[in-house]
Amino acid sequence: MMIPLRAVTFCTLLCSGLGLIPLTGVRRRVRSKQNLQPPTAQIKMEVIDSSTIDRRAVLAATVLGTTASSLPSAALDFRSWERVSLPSSSTLYDIDFDTAEHGYLVGARGTLLETIDGGKSWKPRTFANLDEEEELGYRFEKVSFKDGEGWVIGKPAILLHTQDAGKSWERIPLSPKLPGEPNGIVALGNNKAEMTTSSGSVYQTTNGGRNWKAQVKETIDATLNRVSSSGVSGASYYTGQVTNLKRDDTSGGYLAISSRGNFYLTWQPGQDFWIPHNRNTPKRIQSMGFVKNDANNGLWMTLNGGALSISNPNPDLTTENPQFNFVNLNSGGYGVLDLAWRDDNEVWAVGGAGTMYVSYDGGKTFKFNKSADDAPGNLYNVRFFDKNRGFVLGSDGILLKYVGGTSS
Numbered sequence: 537m538m539i540p541l542r543a544v545t546f547c548t549l550l551c552s553g554l555g556l557i558p559l560t561g562v563r564r565r566v567r568s569k570q571n572l573q574p575p576t577a578q579i580k581m582e583v584i585d586s587s588t589i590d591r592r593a594v595l596a597a598t599v600l601g602t603t604a605s606s607l608p609s610a611a612l613d614f615r616s617w618e619r620v621s622l623p624s625s626s627t628l629y630d631i632d633f634d635t636a637e638h639g640y641l642v643g644a645r646g647t648l649l650e651t652i653d654g655g656k657s658w659k660p661r662t663f664a665n666l667d668e669e670e671e672l673g674y675r676f677e678k679v680s681f682k683d684g685e686g687w688v689i690g691k692p693a694i695l696l697h698t699q700d701a702g703k704s705w706e707r708i709p710l711s712p713k714l715p716g717e718p719n720g721i722v723a724l725g726n727n728k729a730e731m732t733t734s735s736g737s738v739y740q741t742t743n744g745g746r747n748w749k750a751q752v753k754e755t756i757d758a759t760l761n762r763v764s765s766s767g768v769s770g771a772s773y774y775t776g777q778v779t780n781l782k783r784d785d786t787s788g789g790y791l792a793i794s795s796r797g798n799f800y801l802t803w804q805p806g807q808d809f810w811i812p813h814n815r816n817t818p819k820r821i822q823s824m825g826f827v828k829n830d831a832n833n834g835l836w837m838t839l840n841g842g843a844l845s846i847s848n849p850n851p852d853l854t855t856e857n858p859q860f861n862f863v864n865l866n867s868g869g870y871g872v873l874d875l876a877w878r879d880d881n882e883v884w885a886v887g888g889a890g891t892m893y894v895s896y897d898g899g900k901t902f903k904f905n906k907s908a909d910d911a912p913g914n915l916y917n918v919r920f921f922d923k924n925r926g927f928v929l930g931s932d933g934i935l936l937k938y939v940g941g942t943s944s
Contacts, residue, residue: 616894617907617928617936623660624649625933631655633921634681634701641935642676642688650702655927655937663696663705682723689721689731697745699727708745715755720781732781736792736810738803754809756801768799768812768856785829797821797840802831802853814857819843827899828877835860836875836899842867844875844885846899865893865902875899876918878926878938886915886928908936 626644633639633655641649641658646666649658662671676690681701688696688705695708695718710718716735723729727744736756739748756778760771778792778801789804797820801810815821819839827833827846834847837860844867845860852858865872865885872887883895885902890911893902908915913931920926926938 615907616905616938616940617892617926618939619911620655620658620935620937622649622658622933622935627931628917628929628933628935629675629677630679630917631919631927631929632679632681632686633925634684634686636925638701640679640681640686640688640702641929642679642690643929643933644675646671646674646676648676648688654925655935658935661702663707677719678721680721680723680729682725685723685725685727687721687723687729689718691717693718695721695731695745699744711748716777719779720783722783730783730788732790734777734779736778736781736801736803738790751805752803752807752809756810759809760812763812768814771799771812773798780823782825783829784826784831787831789831791824791826791831791835793821793824800824800837804853811853812856813853815839816857816860817843817845822871823873825875828880838872838875838885838887840871842870842872842887844872844902863899863902866904867891867893873914873916874918876920876926878920879923884918884926884928886918886930888914890915890930890934892928908934911936 624643624647626647628641628643628647631639631641637652637654639651639655641647641651646662648661648663650661651658662668674690674692674694676688678689680687684699684701686698686702693710695710696705697708698705714733715737716733718731719734720732721729728740728742729745731739731741731748736752738751740751741748757774757776760768760774763771773796775795777795779795780791780793782791784790787804789802791800791802792810793800799812799815800821801812803810815837817839819841822838822840824835824837827836831853832850834849835851835858836847837845839845842865844863844865846863847858847860867887870888870891872885872891872893874887875883875885877883881896881898883899883902885893886908890908890913892905892908892915894905895902908928911930911934913934915928915930915934917929918926920938924938924940928934928936
């Protein structure tokens with residue numbers, strides 16, 4: 537579930553199991569419509585002008601009691617991202633690549649875009665047996681590819697599968713007995729995939745989605761009823777929903793936040809239940825993830841009001857209170873929604889009102905970056921596929937592509 541953000545003033549952001557389940561139904565063959573009319577204008581990269589001092593940096597400096605003449609070097613940083621022109625103005629939620637050049641982008645109002653040049657240009661795609669009105673009603677939230685096999689998941693609940701790199705798709709029936717709404721999918725190759733739901737269920741298929749086997753034996757509700765007296769703050773307020781599920785690419789473990797943001801949970805393959813953890817701060821959790829997509833490197837956590845904390849490597853996730861270290865982001869109150877490590881040293885943070893921050897010391901200190909100043913809207917997702925391929929996704933059809941170039 538996405539947390540909508542909107543700027544109120546320049547210094548304030550309004551934030552606020554299970555067994556084997558056979559899936560029954562007729563599988564419908566879906567073909568991707570390749571011969572669509574392209575946009576009238578050629579899709580091109582659009583380099584954002586960097587000749588002016590960023591207004592958000594000036595406002596943030598004012599909030600912090602500084603003057604324009606004392607702005608940090610962040611305000612003078614070279615632009616490391618450039619805007620990609622898209623044939624869509626819908627909110628973008630996820631991106632993945634099958635090869636270095638071929639990938640897909642998904643979003644609201646049935647947005648499905650394809651690239652064959654590494655993300656420099658994108659063309660719209662649709663599904664043959666979803667009529668236009670029906671397709672516009674879907675919000676595609678996750679896309680995942682591995683070795684030519686891909687999956688797309690969305691709301692209202694829909695799951696699509698391809699085995700030929702997107703040339704044709706089939707719709708996979710989802711059981712009405714599935715607890716929670718499907719909200720995540722990871723392609724594992726050779727008809728194997730992992731799916732998560734808003735109730736914290738984790739399922740795995742090895743036959744292309746015909747059957748799904750539960751990986752977590754105990755529901756989160758049952759776990760909290762059993763451990764709530766042990767001191768997990770906020771467990772009694774659990775609504776039965778989790779958000780922000782993130783997967784550890786190394787171990788296959790998961791991280792999730794309670795829908796109220798008052799505690800978080802972790803799970804590793806082989807464990808029977810999720811382990812709940814305290815947030816150790818009065819502020820609600822906004823977003824979380826794994827450092828470099830690996831729990832052994834640590835966890836990161838953002839809080840309401842733009843606060844950021846990062847744990848030490850190898851955190852003890854069997855305890856209720858893993859330790860986090862506060863990072864001074866100087867966000868001026870803008871919420872931070874996602875972080876991504878380009879390498880061991882370079883880290884990017886994105887958030888509300890088009891704000892971007894960069895660290896060149898592995899996340900110890902951050903400074904403002906103005907690459908998205910001319911792209912008004914919230915930035916929801918930042919992702920690096922390797923050191924030279926990175927993308928930022930946001931509202932209003934915002935897609936930024938990493939081009940490098942720093943002041944350090």
